[in-house]
Amino acid sequence: MxxxxxxxxxxxxxxxxxxxxxxxxxxxxxxxxxxxxxxxxxxxxxxxxxxxxxxxxxxxxxxxxxxxxxxxxxxxxxxxxxxVGRPLRTLVLVSRAAHCLNDLLFRQRAGQLAVDLPLVLGNHPDLGELAAFYGVPFESHPVTTPGQKLAFEDRVLEVVEEHDIELVVLARYMQILSPELCAALTGRIINIHHSFLPGFKGANPYKQAHARGVKLIGATAHFVTSDLDEGPIIEQNVVRVDHSRTPGELVAIGQDEESRTLTQAVKWFAEHRVLLDGARTIIFT
Amino acid sequence: MxxxxxxxxxxxxxxxxxxxxxxxxxxxxxxxxxxxxxxxxxxxxxxxxxxxxxxxxxxxxxxxxxxxxxxxxxxxxxxxxxxVGRPLRTLVLVSRAAHCLNDLLFRQRAGQLAVDLPLVLGNHPDLGELAAFYGVPFESHPVTTPGQKLAFEDRVLEVVEEHDIELVVLARYMQILSPELCAALTGRIINIHHSFLPGFKGANPYKQAHARGVKLIGATAHFVTSDLDEGPIIEQNVVRVDHSRTPGELVAIGQDEESRTLTQAVKWFAEHRVLLDGARTIIFT
Amino acid sequence: MxxxxxxxxxxxxxxxxxxxxxxxxxxxxxxxxxxxxxxxxxxxxxxxxxxxxxxxxxxxxxxxxxxxxxxxxxxxxxxxxxxVGRPLRTLVLVSRAAHCLNDLLFRQRAGQLAVDLPLVLGNHPDLGELAAFYGVPFESHPVTTPGQKLAFEDRVLEVVEEHDIELVVLARYMQILSPELCAALTGRIINIHHSFLPGFKGANPYKQAHARGVKLIGATAHFVTSDLDEGPIIEQNVVRVDHSRTPGELVAIGQDEESRTLTQAVKWFAEHRVLLDGARTIIFT
Amino acid sequence: MxxxxxxxxxxxxxxxxxxxxxxxxxxxxxxxxxxxxxxxxxxxxxxxxxxxxxxxxxxxxxxxxxxxxxxxxxxxxxxxxxxVGRPLRTLVLVSRAAHCLNDLLFRQRAGQLAVDLPLVLGNHPDLGELAAFYGVPFESHPVTTPGQKLAFEDRVLEVVEEHDIELVVLARYMQILSPELCAALTGRIINIHHSFLPGFKGANPYKQAHARGVKLIGATAHFVTSDLDEGPIIEQNVVRVDHSRTPGELVAIGQDEESRTLTQAVKWFAEHRVLLDGARTIIFT
Structure with missing residues (x-):
């Protein structure tokens, strides 16, 4: 037999x-x-x-x-x-916005996302309750001084080491990573950010997008390189909006796109469907 | 009665x-x-x-x-x-690319686009045959010297005057309009250009988009202001692409989005559904 | 003042x-x-x-x-x-599938969905923990005999009465409502079900869809009438699939469409944007 | 060398x-x-x-x-x-609607569709002028009696023989093919028809779709089998509509989806990307 x-x-x-x-x-x-x-x-x-x-x-x-x-x-x-199906050891970094973390946790529990989450690490305590509901350990440390930032990043590397982490997900983690951390984890950090056609540089892009009356807003999931928000693109989505949307509503709509785009990127990465070709990704879906 | x-x-x-x-x-x-x-x-x-x-x-x-x-x-x-339904007197400017003009002409004949086209004006003779098939007068004048450009723009204004033109459509017209012409026809010129998430500045954006592996490419129809490609947005569309597309294929895919996006913008304008609120458009669809 | x-x-x-x-x-x-x-x-x-x-x-x-x-x-x-913004008193009925309830609860807490949820009522106990996390009372009663079904529907009407319920949401509630209940709550019950092009009648539509190799699957949110799954349509969405998807994966993909389509329909209803014109809906978005 | x-x-x-x-x-x-x-x-x-x-x-x-x-x-x-790129010998059958034929011809000339079109065959003379513009031979024969239908189908088989035709495209050809013709050309005839969620049986589906207030209408390109409109699906698309659309407008919107869906299916077939697995298609895009 x-x-x-x-x-x-x-x-x-x-x-x-x-x-x-x-x-x-x-x-x-x-x-x-x-x-x-x-x-x-x-x-x-x-x-x-x-x-x-x-x-x-x-x-x-x-x-x-x-x-x-x-x-x-x-x-x-x-x-x-x-x-096939082995859960990827994944560390999630968060700040205060819950939408991306909620989507990751719900899909993980629903069996749609093969990741193991030994820890969610935040620079704010807000999302601890959400993590607890899904039975995922949570830790938060403030990052308001350079020393705290250094300590936070040391903790990240320590967790990566301790749990043999294969992927770090920035689920609306609102701190810029140091070049050292980017270099140490190159090809293993995925970030999500909002996207527009055309792109808007500078502060408050939703306000700029509103001011010019854009008709599509979206999100881009990408690898983090030391050149922030410019790493290789993994996935993108957009949704249609119209002139009646306030900047605040654009933010809410954009968050939905962020959640589903980030979760999709993590899923593909966990299934080894994302390969790097210089500054481009090859996605075998 | x-x-x-x-x-x-x-x-x-x-x-x-x-x-x-x-x-x-x-x-x-x-x-x-x-x-x-x-x-x-x-x-x-x-x-x-x-x-x-x-x-x-x-x-x-x-x-x-x-x-x-x-x-x-x-x-x-x-x-x-x-x-309702009165055809808008429209002047179309073209260069050599046929896709946008073909879509406008086909939909006009099919009764889906209420425009009157007294003339198509090109800086190349290539699209004369296409215009002729649809029975639309066509004229071309080369624009390779500053004097020719001046003469071409004078001819535009002359046609606008003579036919009481209400809308000028840049259907892949590959010349930058002078600030004077933009000013003379403000709120009455619609342009189409390719769009990406995020935007790419500089020459050959399709090549840049390919290099970074973008997953969505699209098109934006907008009013022309003297700040080229930055006028109020009327309509946008995107389509999904993957790593296997060559820069040349991205161009072909982008052209489809350009055609349908431009035709949609012209249709809304002809139906008086596009109103200007500073740098934004109000679209009453 | x-x-x-x-x-x-x-x-x-x-x-x-x-x-x-x-x-x-x-x-x-x-x-x-x-x-x-x-x-x-x-x-x-x-x-x-x-x-x-x-x-x-x-x-x-x-x-x-x-x-x-x-x-x-x-x-x-x-x-x-x-x-504007007054939370609609809403009763949610569920069975065992969590995806629709999770989306409703998350968006309600995130302030994106103006509903008050005095109770979630299920014919299985499975989703009690999820409701509890969001602090929403939960009750379950088995519905395996005609008598239990009658009792369940009586409980529904009692809750509707007691909490002055304005909307009943069938969030993958897998029981057919009696004509009496449909009649008592006409225009106030929203259901979600999967949808295909073309439609498939009979059992296990995902299997049928797979067998014919459909390329789009989706979801339809509609008012419940006594003619099941044939009431006025409120919202529809589709997503692209290909030949490599198993029937099981089609189900998972369909669930995502169900969640977002149902939540959208509830949101529009809560904002009084859904009006009935015979068998059609007028949606003022 | x-x-x-x-x-x-x-x-x-x-x-x-x-x-x-x-x-x-x-x-x-x-x-x-x-x-x-x-x-x-x-x-x-x-x-x-x-x-x-x-x-x-x-x-x-x-x-x-x-x-x-x-x-x-x-x-x-x-x-x-x-x-790669060898033009597929293709026979197009048409009736009176121009939208699908126009799209096929334009893309063929633009170099985006590798087909050879030795003949367009119609049961009405209306589209002769369009074919002539693109330099494609056109023939029409009325099909109003059983004898004429037999003669028309004989002519189809004769053209298939004479030009060694590899694909027959029904570009809104409004006659039902005989089971004999379907059998003779099995796996080599592609048809396009409108599609809805849910599907509507019987006459005038656009009117039925309007009556129930559908929010999405679309098109399905499929192989023709003797079970009309039930052959293996090659490609599907949908577009969003709302309550303000008249049945006539739904038809126009549906035609756009028909054009692009049919052209896409023909393109994939011409590139040998469409393989049959019983009643399903495998599409290698």
């Missing part, structure tokens, strides 16, 4: 060359795997090749890795092997 | 004060009119009141105007009285 | 005749009111006239009503006078 | 078994090909495996086919080898 097969996710990135798919699929065959989902992309910009596979196989992780090794070495691949 | 009633459009703008609606509806009653559609908006930004009515009435234009006069004078209104 | 004005909502329905707007606006003037928002519609189907006004006025309710009375009597109007 | 490579499309369908991807990619390697795009899907419904590849290779068609042959035979594949 054969053991129940595991559903695996394999992601691979390397320089694009002929024969990669044949080599990879050969390794899958030798791991007695059956490919159930496969996506690939050759970037004309970077000359790199990206692949994501879902594979059914009853072999152990060690055997699977051993089967992949010759290929990943030959093509000098960056690669990852994970189990 | 009473004569067949005419369907009228009335638009009114004035300082917001109590009693306006009562005064206006009283004038409509005295013109034996029946209000079939009515929209209004009080701008908290400017303190101005905006109203658009559709009215069935069998009286003549002179009688209708006489009934409105006491009210429009008392409240110092800017106002307009027009007949 | 004049008292702070109240923001009022007035809705009016009557047979369409000339002069209504003038008469209504005259009554507003005599109540020292200023119209800040006004929408109207003349139904060609029914010959009826629909109007919704927002009015600023510092007079008392009694004075306002007295000012409206001569007009509402002359035109035999069905009408309502309410205060 | 190596010859310029050709860009090929390979589509493959067979029973799902382990090792297919490895076998196919091995054949590509032996044809000196480089996979630039690859999509696959394992259908849990039918147990079948679907694959679409784009491959750069400088070998001749004969060499490429020879390389694929052992694999396609071993797995008993249904397969196709084509060149």
């Amino acid at each position: 054969s053991p129940t097969p595991t559903h695996w996710i394999v992601t691979l990135v390397c320089e694009d060359r002929p024969g990669i798919v044949h080599a990879v699929s050969g390794a899958i065959v030798s791991a007695q795997g059956n490919i159930t989902e496969s996506q690939q992309f050759s970037s004309a910009d970077s000359g790199r090749f990206f692949m994501r596979l879902q594979v059914e196989s009853a072999v152990s992780r060690e055997v699977f890795e051993a089967a992949l090794l010759p290929v990943t070495e030959r093509y000098r691949m960056t690669w990852q092997l994970d189990v | 009473s004569p067949t009633p005419t369907h009228w459009i009335v638009t009114l703008v004035c300082e917001d004060r109590p009693g306006i609606v009562h005064a206006v509806s009283g004038a409509i009653v005295s013109a034996q009119g029946n209000i079939t559609e009515s929209q209004q908006f009080s701008s908290a930004d400017s303190g101005r009141f905006f109203m658009r009515l559709q009215v069935e009435s069998a009286v003549s234009r002179e009688v209708f105007e006489a009934a409105l006069l006491p009210v429009t004078e008392r409240y110092r209104m800017t106002w307009q009285l027009d007949v | 004049s008292p702070t004005p109240t923001h009022w909502i007035v809705t009016l329905v009557c047979e369409d005749r000339p002069g209504i707007v003038h008469a209504v606006s005259g009554a507003i003037v005599s109540a020292q009111g200023n119209i800040t928002e006004s929408q109207q519609f003349s139904s060609a189907d029914s010959g009826r006239f629909f109007m919704r006004l927002q009015v600023e006025s510092a007079v008392s309710r009694e004075v306002f009503e007295a000012a409206l009375l001569p007009v509402t009597e002359r035109y035999r109007m069905t009408w309502q006078l309410d205060v | 190596s010859p310029t490579p050709t860009h090929w499309i390979v589509t493959l369908v067979c029973e799902d078994r382990p090792g297919i991807v490895h076998a196919v990619s091995g054949a590509i390697v032996s044809a000196q090909g480089n996979i630039t795009e690859s999509q696959q899907f394992s259908s849990a419904d039918s147990g079948r495996f679907f694959m679409r590849l784009q491959v750069e290779s400088a070998v001749s068609r004969e060499v490429f086919e020879a390389a694929l042959l052992p694999v396609t035979e071993r797995y008993r594949m249904t397969w196709q080898l084509d060149v």
Whole structure:
């Protein structure tokens, strides 16, 4: 009797060359795997090749890795092997706005978002009750002085270390991260911010958007780089508004877009569907 | 036997004060009119009141105007009285891209766009054949020297004068208008341009959008002011794209959004549904 | 010193005749009111006239009503006078699915949905904990026998009576209401159900939709009539899906559409923006 | 000096078994090909495996086919080898409505739709002028008697034969095809029709949709089977409408959705992105 097969996710990135798919699929065959989902992309910009596979196989992780090794070495691949549905260890940073955290927690509990949340960390205590309802530990520390900011970021790194955190989500965390923290967690921090067509620079963009009578407002989820709000884009959404909306209503509408856009980005990341190609993301949905 | 009633459009703008609606509806009653559609908006930004009515009435234009006069004078209104469905005298300026002109012409012929097109004016001869198919006169003059540009703009003003043009549509007309022309036709020129979240400044925005991996691209139709691409927004649309799109494909997708967005803006303008509130538009759809 | 004005909502329905707007606006003037928002519609189907006004006025309710009375009597109007933002007394019925209730509760607490929730009533105990988190009383009674169903519906009517309930929301309440209950609460029960293009009759529509490979799935919020799922439509939304979705994933995607569509419908109803014209709704958004 | 490579499309369908991807990619390697795009899907419904590849290779068609042959035979594949961008030989059938034909012709000329149109065939002469403008031959034959219908369908089959037609597009062709014609061209006829949530059976669905106040109307492009309007769905779109729309306006809005939905479906079919899995389509976009 054969053991129940595991559903695996394999992601691979390397320089694009002929024969990669044949080599990879050969390794899958030798791991007695059956490919159930496969996506690939050759970037004309970077000359790199990206692949994501879902594979059914009853072999152990060690055997699977051993089967992949010759290929990943030959093509000098960056690669990852994970189990479908394994909850991603995720740290959420918040301030006072509840909408993004609420959506993440509700979907996690509803089984629609495979994340493990060992801690929600805030610079305000306001969201502690919400976290408690969902049974997620919560901690808050004020960040009003440079020293407190340093301490807060040290605590972030400590939690990342302690819980082996794979993703940090800025769920309307209203502090700018230090370049050091961005660098330490590069490719592992996702932020959400409002977006408009066209973009508005400077303070109070909703007021500017109102002043020019924009007809669409939205949100962008992106990786955080030290160049704030300019990291690689993961997901975007917009919704239609009209002249009768006050700046306050635009904010409320924008928050809905922020929630669903951030949750979508986290979900894709947790499923290893988001790969980086320089300043662009490859999204295998 | 009473004569067949005419369907009228009335638009009114004035300082917001109590009693306006009562005064206006009283004038409509005295013109034996029946209000079939009515929209209004009080701008908290400017303190101005905006109203658009559709009215069935069998009286003549002179009688209708006489009934409105006491009210429009008392409240110092800017106002307009027009007949529903009257084709708006429209001049279209084009360069070489056909997509926006094709959409305008097709919808005009299909009876979905109430415009009269006495002339299409281009700075390239390419679109003459398309205009000819729809039986619309076409003229082209090169604009490669300052003198030619001056002459082209003089020709625009001459056509506006000669045909009593009410709207000038820049259907991918790839020349910047002089401040003088913008000023002469203020509130009567509609332009279309591509839009992104976030916006990209500088040359070749599709290439920039591609480089950052944007997930939504769109178009904005707006009034032209001397501050190019920054006039009051009339309509916006976006469409979803992914990492596999080349910059060239993004251009093609963007063109579809440009066509439908521009045609929509022209349609609303022709139906007197677009009113200006400073830098914002009030759209009574 | 004049008292702070109240923001009022007035809705009016009557047979369409000339002069209504003038008469209504005259009554507003005599109540020292200023119209800040006004929408109207003349139904060609029914010959009826629909109007919704927002009015600023510092007079008392009694004075306002007295000012409206001569007009509402002359035109035999069905009408309502309410205060902007007053929470609507709402009873929510649920079964086991949490997504719609969660969205209603979160938005109510976030101040985006003006409803008062004296009770959530379920035929299963599952959602009691969620209601408790938001501090909303919860009661559950099994409905597995005809007698229990009768008792449940009696309890509904009792709660409606006791709390002067204005709206009953079926937030995925999975029992068919008796014709008697539908009749007793006509125009005051909103239901949500999944929707497809084209529609699928019979059991397990998601499975049917999957089998035919539909590309869009959605949700419809509608008034409940004794003809189940066929009452007047209030709001609809769809979202795109593709061939890779399992029937189970279609269900999850459909639930998101259900939540946001139901909440939107409740919000519009609470703001008196939903009027009935026979089997159609007039939505003044 | 190596010859310029050709860009090929390979589509493959067979029973799902382990090792297919490895076998196919091995054949590509032996044809000196480089996979630039690859999509696959394992259908849990039918147990079948679907694959679409784009491959750069400088070998001749004969060499490429020879390389694929052992694999396609071993797995008993249904397969196709084509060149990217080759125009699909397409016959368009029309009646009197111009919107779908206009969109197809404009996009074909604009280079956005790789189809060859040897003939447009109508049962009315109305669209001859439009076809002529785009330089496409046009023929019309009345279909008002059973004999004429038989003759028309014979002419369709004759044109299919003569021009080796690969796709027949019903661009608002308002005649029901005979079961014989459907059978003769199964999987090669695409139709467009309006769609609603929920669906409406019987005559004049726009009137029914209006009567119930639907908020979304749309269009569905699908393969034609002898069960009219019930074939596998290729693409669907919807657009929002409100209570103020007359049945006539709903028709105009629906036509826009029909045009863009049909053109999209034809484009995907021409690019071999549409594969059939029983009553479902697999769309590799």
